[in-house]
Amino acid sequence: MDRGSDRQADGDGAAQPPDGLAAGNTAQSEAWNGDVGEYWVRRRAHQERRYRRLTPRLMAAAGIRADSRVLDIGCGSGGTALEAARAAAAGTVLGVDLSGPMLAEARRQAAAAGLPQVAFAQGDAQVHPFGAAAFDVVISRYGMMFFADPEGALRNIARALRPGGRLAFLCWRDLALNAYLTVPFEALAPYVPPPDFGAPGAPGPFSLADPGRIRALLDGAGFGGVSVEAVDEPMWMGTDEDDAVASLTAMPLTRSLLDQAGEEARGRxxxxLRETLAAHRGPDGVTLGCASWLVTAGRR
Ligand SMILES: C[S@@+](CC[C@H](N)C(=O)[O-])C[C@H]1O[C@@H](n2cnc3c(N)ncnc32)[C@H](O)[C@@H]1O
Structure with missing residues (x-):
């Protein structure tokens, strides 16, 4: 299995950029090796619970077999790589990510779960030297939207997949459809500056919101049989409004907006935010809608 360079495979979780980072991905590497990555590690269990209705959709679409060789792009703290390893009990899974701290957490989780068939490498998936046709399945849970050069990244990922191999990933649809963000930030809007999710199409959570762009990118990279399916699921935000507020205000983005408000505005x-979230509390805790694309394709 391709395990990346020694330093990457054995990385100690240091918050350093990966070897071979593409110049355009420096800002992403700094964020995911910095406060954003720390937030995701600290909130790992909460994040897994947020995704609990989405992860099974991705895994079902991926069609992983017991002997599959699986690549997880932007695997973060390892949630889906571990799921993939459970499915590929006699296969292998490689999770690749920019973030040393998130990969350190992923390795801890894999060791605790007793899943030796999963390995992790710190690398920039846009340019990482994966073995040619080394994988049967490529998956990603919201890890495909951050490339400065998505055309190059998808070509690199396609090269890693054997002909006939399968790609399955989740990405976000338009921000306006994602109540899990619009509702909290609308509640905060009278008091704090608006959040900046980047220019349309620029690297960031909504860069693949346009299904036409997804299809064009995949076609250009050598994929066929492309399906872009809308997935609408409630997202769990917390056990109650206080838990949801704690989670949202731990996000580096929200923290920085609140820091820009004065003490009084911050309190309001x-x-x-708490009042708004309380209105969305049900038997399952606080939930808000979220809108994803579930994308599947085959390597031509
Ligand atoms: C929204 S998080 C999702 C993490 C994980 N897939 C999950 O669902 O928990 C996006 C992840 O993509 C990773 N990422 C962003 N750009 C990347 C790149 N060029 N190469 C590898 N990973 C990247 C980030 O470090 C981060 O872990």
């Missing part, structure tokens, strides 16, 4: 913002 948090009260408004």
């Amino acid at each position: 913002a948090l009260a408004a």
